[in-house]
Amino acid sequence: MTPIYNFSAGPAVLPKEVLRQAADEMLDWHGSGMSVMEMSHRGPEFIAIYQQAVADLRELLAVPDNYRILFLQGGGLGENAIVPMNLVGRVAQPATIDFVHTGSWSGKSIKEAARYASVNVAARPEGSFTSVPAQESWQLTPGAAYLHLCTNETIDGVEYNFVPTVQGDTPIVADMSSHILSRVIDVSQYGAIFAGAQKNIGPAGLTLLIVRDDLLGHALPICPSAFDWQIVAEHDSMYNTPPTYAIYIAGLVFAHLKRQGGVAAMERRNIAKAQLLYAALDSDDFYSNRVAPANRSRMNVPFYLRDEALNEPFLAGAKARGLLQLKGHKSVGGMRASIYNAMPIEGVQALVDYLNEFAGR
Numbered sequence: 001m002t003p004i005y006n007f008s009a010g011p012a013v014l015p016k017e018v019l020r021q022a023a024d025e026m027l028d029w030h031g032s033g034m035s036v037m038e039m040s041h042r043g044p045e046f047i048a049i050y051q052q053a054v055a056d057l058r059e060l061l062a063v064p065d066n067y068r069i070l071f072l073q074g075g076g077l078g079e080n081a082i083v084p085m086n087l088v089g090r091v092a093q094p095a096t097i098d099f100v101h102t103g104s105w106s107g108k109s110i111k112e113a114a115r116y117a118s119v120n121v122a123a124r125p126e127g128s129f130t131s132v133p134a135q136e137s138w139q140l141t142p143g144a145a146y147l148h149l150c151t152n153e154t155i156d157g158v159e160y161n162f163v164p165t166v167q168g169d170t171p172i173v174a175d176m177s178s179h180i181l182s183r184v185i186d187v188s189q190y191g192a193i194f195a196g197a198q199k200n201i202g203p204a205g206l207t208l209l210i211v212r213d214d215l216l217g218h219a220l221p222i223c224p225s226a227f228d229w230q231i232v233a234e235h236d237s238m239y240n241t242p243p244t245y246a247i248y249i250a251g252l253v254f255a256h257l258k259r260q261g262g263v264a265a266m267e268r269r270n271i272a273k274a275q276l277l278y279a280a281l282d283s284d285d286f287y288s289n290r291v292a293p294a295n296r297s298r299m300n301v302p303f304y305l306r307d308e309a310l311n312e313p314f315l316a317g318a319k320a321r322g323l324l325q326l327k328g329h330k331s332v333g334g335m336r337a338s339i340y341n342a343m344p345i346e347g348v349q350a351l352v353d354y355l356n357e358f359a360g361r
């Protein structure tokens with residue numbers, strides 16, 4: 001059987017080893033006689049699963065002690081409302097939130113946040129979203145409630161290659177949904193980091209939040225209790241029933257990443273995968289990727305065929321070779337290969353072989 005490689009942007013490929021373990025444990029977790037799905041979130045079995053997941057993630061990202069790891073719901077877009085509701089209140093009203101607009105997802109965040117504060121777009125590239133504007137050009141607001149960045153734009157394929165420096169005590173909030181755990185980060189440079197799970201962590205329905213202690217306790221009165229970070233933190237992410245099965249799978253992924261050598265080892269593999277794919281796209285003017293080389297995403301690689309009339313035959317041929325879900329996002333067209341942590345280099349090599357073969361034909 002030819003192996004299948006899934007290039008979906010999300011929900012996305014998970015490590016085979018994790019799926020096999022989940023299958024083995026599906027009906028009876030560790031002799032408990034229960035599936036994880038059937039367990040009380042307050043029982044000792046699930047509490048153990050939860051605590052191990054938090055500890056492993058803390059180790060993987062070297063999360064400092066003054067940061068909380070919270071499991072929320074509502075996805076990446078839910079956080080676009082939940083973040084301002086939790087942080088606008090930390091400064092005098094009326095508050096301003098700074099944004100850097102680098103693509104589709106930061107654009108959606110801007111729109112949502114405008115309900116809760118005034119929004120300042122500190123920078124956006126001229127024309128299409130193919131680069132991160134240099135920090136010298138950013139027009140930041142002194143005393144802003146926070147600065148929001150989407151550090152990997154999943155649709156546009158634009159990834160930050162630097163962490164900005166901010167004056168005063170304005171915290172940086174980063175939407176890392178599509179590249180968390182793919183590269184080494186210094187958590188202490190951020191006030192809060194959030195990520196929908198369905199790209200590099202686990203199943204959709206779980207949202208990860210890593211937040212500095214002093215940013216808890218500022219929620220606006222309109223903030224629903226289940227989304228008030230302080231309340232969620234006080235209840236160890238169990239103020240309401242958390243997405244237990246998704247947390248369990250995320251925990252299996254964290255343990256798997258540790259066995260793979262941790263985030264630094266994943267980053268080395270991700271660099272090698274991305275170099276292989278971009279080199280193939282650049283080597284033939286049959287294909288193009290329009291992102292500035294310094295800001296090309298290691299996770300999401302959008303590309304276009306010179307002759308768009310060949311899009312359908314390209315996708316059909318890819319599918320016949322087991323290369324799935326390569327169609328680009330409907331808002332930008334073309335193709336997109338998402339090569340998350342769980343995509344092995346063999347999958348990227350199979351795609352490169354197909355790119356060369358198709359261009360040759």
Ligand SMILES: *Cc1c(COP(=O)(O)O)cnc(C)c1O
Pocket residue numbers: 010074075076077078105150152153154175176177178196199
């Ligand atoms: C996928 C994604 C989202 C949206 O996540 P939902 O869970 O669908 O709300 C937000 N931000 C980024 C960067 C994403 O990649």
